[in-house]
Amino acid sequence: MGVVIPLEESKNKQASVKPLVDLTKGDMERVNQLILSKAGSDVQMIPEVANHLISSGGKRLRPMLTLASAAMFGYEGEGHIKLATSVEFMHTATLLHDDVVDESDLRRGKSTARTIWGNQASVLVGDFLLGQAFKMMVEVGSMEALDVLATAASVIAEGEVLQLSVAKNMETTEDDYLSVIRAKTAALFAAAAEVGPIIAATDKATRSALRSYGMNLGLAFQLVDDALDYGGKAADLGKNVGDDFREGKITLPVILSYRRGTTEERAFWRQAIENGESTEENLEKALALITKYNGLKDTIARAKHYGTIASDALAPLPDSAYKSALLEVIDFCIDRVN
Structure with missing residues (x-):
């Protein structure tokens, strides 16, 4: 699909996740080793399915949040490695289950596990990873x-x-949709950021600050993903532009465009989404309506709003390299639309 909605012009300096990657590099190497170890099983299909997704090139942002939020308060034990691995296993299990529910064929540019091994194997391996995650949590x-x-x-x-x-x-209202992404996406970001200060034995205010940071970062992250599906590039997305539309997913750009449209335009959305008429011609029309009603612009504005809340949550905390890196992650997540 060659037609996409142009997003905002790039800034001179793009924010980067590199400071966070550099700060957590040593610990992430240990996490990656533990991931490979805990994904192993005598049942051959389990590591095959798990490693197919684990090795597919995600940034592993969530476990890095756990590592950084523990280290920034001087934690020196081993628990953050197991908790970070648990977080990544929870995320991976969710992706395996999501792809079955959504009947997705591509994930990060690769065939999904369900298309190779089937739905049953994907669900069961996801359950295995959740079990391993909880075992590690108990060990901590x-x-x-x-x-x-x-x-x-x-x-x-x-x-x-x-x-x-x-x-x-x-x-579906905007509030309905925000409830979905708060639970599906932001809850794990929030937990990943909160468990670090918990094991570092910080006070409740600090834990709440990191939880708020993670929750609002997760909301911003998902809203930008929603915008990218209609305004990004396939190479950046790891999937085809417009896949959300083809799968009949109702995301914020669609909700805003539907609500603001004429009676005729709302009828089009119902036909395309509810009746599954997601042809390429209809995708072109959907893109035009999203442009007409500022669906992407306002979705990105919402993402920036939650990014600001995430930044404010960290403001009272002492300055450090970790705090700076976590703040830059907010800009990185939002700058993906540029």
Whole structure:
């Protein structure tokens, strides 16, 4: 698909995730080793399916948040490695399950596990990874960290069910949609950032600050993803532009364009999304309507709003290289649209 909506012009200096990568490099090497170890099994299909997704090139931002949020408060134990690995396993399990629910064929530019091994294997290997994640949480010995991550796992599942309940329903409101992404995406960002200060034995205010940072970063991250699906490039997305439209997903650019449209235009959206008429011709029309009603511009504005809240959450904390890196991650997530 060659037609995309032009996004904002690039800034002179793009924010980068590199400072966070550099600060957590040593610990991430240990996390990656533990990932490979804990994804192993005598049942041959388990490591095959798990490693297919684990090795597909994601940035592993969530476990880096755990490592950084522990190290920035002087934590010197081993627990952050296991918790970061648990976070990544929870994320990977969610992706395996998501691809089955969404019937997705591509993930990060590669065939999804479900298209190679089938839906049943994808779901069961996701369950295996969740089991391994909880074993590692228990080994860390922090009931508070276990509670935070267990609660996140429950909330993520609720988000999946909530998404099913609003799927292909053009009457979905912005508030409905924010509830979905708060549960499906932002909850794990929040938990990943909060467990670091928990095991570093910080005070409740600090834990709350990191939780707020993670939650709002996650919301901004997902809203930018929504915008990129209609205004990005396939090479950057790891999927085809317009895949959300083809799969009948209702995301914020669509919600805004539908709400602001004429009676005739709303009828088009219902036909395309609810009736599954997601032809390339209809995608062209959808892109035109999203442009007409500032669907991308306003989605990005929402993302920036949550990015500001994430930045403000960290403001009271002492300055450090870790704090600076976490702040730059906010800009990095939003700058992906440039």
